Amino acid sequence: MFVFKRVLFSTVAIAAFGIFIACSSVWYWARAPIHMTLPLNVTIQPRSGLRSIAFQLRCSGVPIERHLFVLMARILGMSLQLKPGHYVFSTEVTPYDLLQKLAKGNVRQCLVTIIEGWTFRRMRDEINTHPALRHDSVMLSDSQLMRKIMANISPTDQHKTSTQNALHMLSMKGVPVQKPEGLFFPDTYLFEENTSDLDIYRRSYHLMHLRIQREWEGRSPGLPYLGPYDALKMASIIEKETGRAKDKPLVASVFINRLRLSMPLQTDSTVIYGLGTLYTGQLCKKDLQTDTPYNTYIRGGLPPTPISLPGNASLKAALHGASSEALYFVSRGDGSTHFSNNLVDHNKAVDKYIRGR
Structure with a gap:
């Protein structure tokens, strides 16, 4: 009985030591940077399992050891937390960083x-x-x-x-x-x-x-x-x-x-909109007399x-x-606007800022 206990204890100790060495090796690997020459765009498909995700990473050019990536995710209890989407991984990312990003769903953001x-x-x-x-x-x-x-x-x-x-x-x-x-x-x-x-x-x-x-x-x-x-x-x-x-x-x-x-x-912008493709880039008298639903000179x-x-x-x-009480305005040509309360003052402003250019 005593011999059996000693053998059992030794077996458990060896197994525990082996697990410790394995975990230490995985942790060392997880913290070592993955050297890539360029940032990589990676797409993880929806409903992908852990092994499939590791495979997709590898196929996209991320140089990871697939079995170690799977083992790391399982040891950390994150194998069911990884999210699909479009990711960008930097050139100095570690396997652990990569796993964290996939778990948080830090997908690539685009803008319009x-x-x-x-x-x-x-x-x-x-x-x-x-x-x-x-x-x-x-x-x-x-x-x-x-x-x-x-x-x-x-x-x-x-x-x-x-x-x-x-x-x-x-x-x-x-x-x-x-x-x-x-x-x-x-x-x-x-x-x-x-x-x-x-x-x-x-x-x-x-x-x-x-x-x-x-x-x-x-x-x-x-x-x-x-x-x-x-x-x-x-x-x-x-x-x-x-x-x-x-x-x-x-x-x-x-x-x-x-x-x-x-x-x-009487605003030019509505006339231009109403002309559509007929607008040539410069309004003329004929344009102002063309009747469209948007001609606010006529309607x-x-x-x-x-x-x-x-x-x-x-x-x-x-x-x-x-x-x-302003009823008129004209551009000064510098981005600002001159406002007038009556037509006489407005015509003076037009002479100064438009005809006087």
Whole structure:
């Protein structure tokens, strides 16, 4: 019996020592940098098991010992924590760092930037050609795309009041689905590689409506708008008229004053939008006399839709315009704007800043 116990103890001790040596070897290996000449892009497929992940890493060019990677993950209890996605691994990453990154899901982040003042057509072109997006909407018309986006909105949301959700006021109060100009917020959007482009549209759409909702609820009293969609039209015009944030509230006041007096807006930016591909790069007298729904020299009131994607400053200006008596403005040519209360002063400003250049 005594001999048996000694043999058993020796066997257990040897096994424990062997496990200690094995764990020490794995730990030493786990902390040693993996030398790669360039950062590697690696895609881990969904529903991949631990051995499959090790195989995918190796096939992607990461020089790891697959069996040691599997053993390390099991020793650390992380074999079921590894997440799929698109990763970028630096040239000096260790196997342990690599495992931690896979467990945390620190996937590669891509971005797409939508610029303030772009048209919806320009936004679609940018998204359609972005190499990191999955292009699920390329073959959709604008109206089909809008239906895809609206299908993601729950019936409960669609019955909220205007003060609760200006998003659905815009969607349900006469907004032409086939002409979704202005309904998307220009911003930089982060996403994982191979994300559907529909996700970017939904996020941009939702963000615009959160912004317009916030500004609409706190708007200045007495504005000549029938609803938030009119405010969005105004913001889109302001966006095209000036890029200078401090001038936007005064530009807004000019257009608001004109609406109150039933004066035509007479803004070149709407005329250019209405001309579309007929615009040659310089407005002439014939262009100003061409009747389109967007010619605010000929037609009164606001245009039928927004003409651009307005940013935050333009939204604020449209709903919190400066208090002024100005009815005219002209660019000084240096990025700033000169404002006039009457036509005589405006003509003098035009002579100085336009004809005098």
